[in-house]
């Protein structure tokens with residue numbers, strides 16, 4: 001594993017030009033070159049426990065059905081009927097009763113996507129049901145998260161995610177359960193959310209309550225180039241926790257011990273997930289662009305399943321701490337969206353503490369060119 005190093009900006013590293021945050025043609029190109037190609041986080045396997053359980057994901061303007069088959073495999077289908085193209089499913093999540101049926105003329109698909117019934121079509125010369133399965137996208141799972149790629153031939157997941165595979169094993173994140181989610185509609189470009197998450201230069205001003213518990217200059221990174229970036233920040237006091245009480249009575253997750261007890265790890269998983277790993281909980285931000293100046297961010301708080309089952313379990317200390325921190329971030333990101341739209345905006349130089357932003361920009365620009 002890589003060593004942890006202090007963030008460092010290069011000479012001449014500057015913020016992105018305004019067009020990357022505002023231009024509709026940039027947004028359209030991102031949808032094609034990034035969101036319709038990369039592995040995009042589409043939720044948690046805990047939402048797909050039984051055969052027929054499904055969630056809808058919105059990826060690159062497409063509605064995608066993610067569901068578990070009777071063979072336990074998780075698959076992703078375009079939400080498009082093979083008859084005349086009608087959207088099949090409109091519920092955001094639920095359970096199919098063994099099959100997916102189109103509301104228009106009742107063509108019916110098995111959970112593996114094959115067309116099993118098409119009313120009266122046997123009378124049509126040369127019609128073969130086998131020729132009309134649901135169009136499929138690629139699906140993979142990692143630490144309990146489901147990822148989908150719309151690329152016809154994506155980079156194999158294990159290869160694309162090699163820098164992350166095994167890295168979070170000691171949190172046992174795959175076994176955690178979501179205790180709470182909060183959805184935010186943020187009036188800024190999705191990249192500002194990623195960039196803001198990647199530096200704590202702003203923390204003393206924007207997050208006084210966070211700065212009290214975790215020094216803003218304690219960040220050390222072990223992933224500082226490529227699609228996945230991040231490292232840890234330290235807690236000021238041994239045994240502290242990023243919660244409204246500044247501490248936590250919850251037991252450490254999985255195999256967490258030693259230095260990890262007094263650190264919080266923060267990673268960006270380009271282009272759809274921010275992962276924060278605490279001693280006693282994991283937080284995920286699912287990031288979804290909606291427009292050049294609009295981003296849907298869904299924040300989820302994940303805890304140990306057994307701890308959650310206890311009658312006294314209460315996630316509110318972590319949820320409230322981060323709900324406040326999130327809102328502070330969205331507010332400042334919205335102000336950056338406004339300011340970068342000005343005729344007066346000229347990209348300024350990154351601070352050393354913003355070294356990961358330069359790396360994010362490099363990876364982003366490589367994808368776009």
Ligand code: FES
Nearest residue numbers: 081083084102105
């Ligand atoms: S459009 Fe789906 S059955 Fe006709």
Ligand SMILES: [Fe+2]
Nearest residue numbers: 196206207329
């Ligand atoms: Fe922040």
